[in-house]
Amino acid sequence: MESCIRLSSVVRSTGRALSTAAGRQQRALVAEAGVFTDQEKQTEEKHIRKNFEDVQKERQNQGRHSVLIGCPPKVNENKFLKYLSQHGKVANHFFFSSNSTNAVVEFVDAESIDSLLAATKIPTDEDMCVVPFKSRFIKIKAKDLDQHSVQCCPQSSIAFSDLIEKLCTGESIEDQAQILLEELQLTEESIRLRYLVSTLISDIATAYFPEASVSLYGSSVNSFGKMGCDLDLFLDLESLKGHRTGKQAGGSITTEFWMRRVSSRRAAQQKILSVIGECLDGFGPGCIEVQKILNARCPLVRFSHQAAGLPCDLTADNRIALTSSELLYIYGNIDSRVRALVFALRSWARVHGITSSIPGHWITNFSLTTMILFFLQKRTPPVIPTLDQLKSLAGKKDKCIIEGNDCTFIRDLNKVKPSANTEPLATLLIEFLEFYGKFDFKTHCIDIRKGTEKNKPESSPLYIQNPFEQTLNISKNVNQSQVHRFVDIAQESAFILQDQMSQSSKSKNPWGLASILLSSSTENSSTTKKKKKVEARERIVSLLESLRNKDNSGKTDVKPEAEH
Structure with a gap:
């Protein structure tokens, strides 16, 4: 596993410990670049039992104050930070690799992002035309930055053989369970990246529905998420309902929005997700392999965020799934x-x-x-x-x-x-x-x-x-x-x-x-071979039944609670 510059956890139960060497390197880099971090203000030993809603607000705020930056394979980290600090104070940053080198940079103020984006140009391509959709996913190009390989935070779990080797070093089963937890759970960096991606998707959705929001649910937030698990998102339209009883000037005259009527709530979700899916496919920042699975029991748009290396599912008004995630979060932190x-x-x-x-x-x-x-x-x-x-x-x-x-x-x-x-x-x-x-x-x-x-x-x-x-x-x-x-x-x-x-x-x-x-x-080998044959036969039968059920109903079943 690669060493990495680790950020201290806002929620202790969902982040890995910051190594001493990496911490010293992080402090030296930010000091030289003229930026600061709140790392010293946080204490790993003190476990703060934050409510689910408070954690979501804090993480969403981090995501909205962050940018995703595509970088050259080799980057002079000091110059990189100095350039960014011209636009405002940098609170945190880290590098990761998913097909290419990328960085997540959190600014203290949202105005700093506006300044950075104002200085970012639209790419030119003589052979192809670009779709001029601006987002907080940008790339940086500079010859004098291309000097050193940066330390990248891992975005996948430890190899199974290495995990077994580490488990055998534990002094007790309790030690082994803690080692397994620390190796498999979502890292602080992975959590930050997930919330940043959610805000990038939210930027597209709110262009059509300004009062809506995109929230995370499932394994990414319920405290049981494993490295590499899917990113489950839902488009929350609940705030739009407040306009059903909007403020009126009084008297006998009232006003209402002119809106298209559809036959059911499900039909409305399908129309909304269809539009969002088209946007993600047409100009979504880093979104590839977009599939609109609108006839599922719970309609969704499935896609991958290429730079983040995350498979994503987007549903609409899936509030019970979010509440289930909160319940699991509470149990996981009790x-x-x-x-x-x-x-x-x-x-x-x-x-x-x-x-x-x-x-x-x-x-x-x-x-x-x-x-x-x-x-x-x-x-x-x-x-x-x-x-x-x-x-x-x-x-x-x-x-x-x-x-x-x-x-x-x-x-x-x-x-x-x-x-x-x-x-x-x-x-x-x-x-x-x-x-x-x-x-x-x-x-x-x-x-x-x-x-x-x-x-x-x-x-x-x-x-x-x-x-x-x-x-x-x-x-x-x-x-x-x-x-x-x-x-x-x-x-x-x-x-x-x-x-x-x-x-x-x-x-x-x-x-x-x-x-x-x-x-x-x-x-023993004979028992193992027999079991493998039975398991393989059961898997084939199960897949055939799933396909047959899909053909009969015209619907694809989707689990009610995201789990990975």
Whole structure:
């Protein structure tokens, strides 16, 4: 993994530690360039429990004060910063590589960006005509800058073999889980880049709908995001509804906007996303491979941001998904063991093929995370509260009804009391595997709103109740064979972990968490070949069924909550 200049985290739980050497280099560079950073003002050791909404506002503000700059392969960083500082004070910056070298630069004042863009010219091309759409994605060209290779921040996860090697250096399973979390979670730089991209997309959308905004949801914001996960965005048109009861001068005369009528809210979303999709395809800054998937259950525009190296999905008015992201954020920040356990079990599930990036009959990351939360609610004493308990703590400003669904829960993390449960992470990991290794999936459903098992309302192999849309099963896609596989692998992994608990980091063989991540490759060859054939056959059947369902309905299913 390349070393990099790391920015201190605004949210400690979502950033990696700043290395001492990189920190010294960053301070030297900004001092020489005549710019400053708020790095010294932040303390890594102090964990500030910021509310989800406050974090979003702070991150969005960072994004709006930032520019994305395409750079030459080699850049004199000092001269680069000195040039930019002519337009205003630079708060933070970093370089990253995604097909080419790029930089994210945050200015203190928005006026500095205006100054920089005013000095930026429209490119000329003798053979082709350019589309003169200006954005905060620019490129810099200068011969005297082309001198040194800059340190680029990684935008992808550590190689699996290197991860296993690092895990084996841990002194305990708790240490291993923390190593895995630090290596796989979104870095501070990746988070900043994601918010910058969202504001670039917002600039296009607000050209048509000035009161609208583009928000992030899913893995990028719910505290469980992994390096390389998709960027899920939704066009929030909620503020436009305020104009339905606009201020009137009084009297018997009122005014209203002349607007086109459509048959349904879905039809309106499809029209809006179609227009935005055309704009992204025609002149969106860095947007490629634009697909308008408007007949999906949740209409969306799918595209890739080439410079950022991010696959993106844009939906409209997907407020329940945003609320689900906030709920997961709260659970992820209530207790430090939650995120470590989720990252460990998600990695375990992916290695064993329990989850998959390909749509099909497998358990999704969202479903698996909900299962983990339910297990933590079942501990004695509970590690985390139920959704109903969070609702009981809510005040008037927390009340939230979306499309008739009660989405009320406490938003202030500081009002949630810490758990009295002190079980070590290793115990929770083993207990999770044993809990679901003997769970009665045939009879019971999983409900994090109540935190108790109850009879399934229908005969789905796996029934996980949607915490907000309570008549929906978020795991309806999972078939019986996948449930059996999950139970078998959970039982096997629990046995391996219990056997490994007595081993230390000096063991020659992979131990602890590393052992259950590698166990699938250490089975005897005949069993492994048999399992691979079964898994391959199941994947083919699942894909064929997905294609057949798509042909029959004319719709492409899209997961209700982004998860990666």
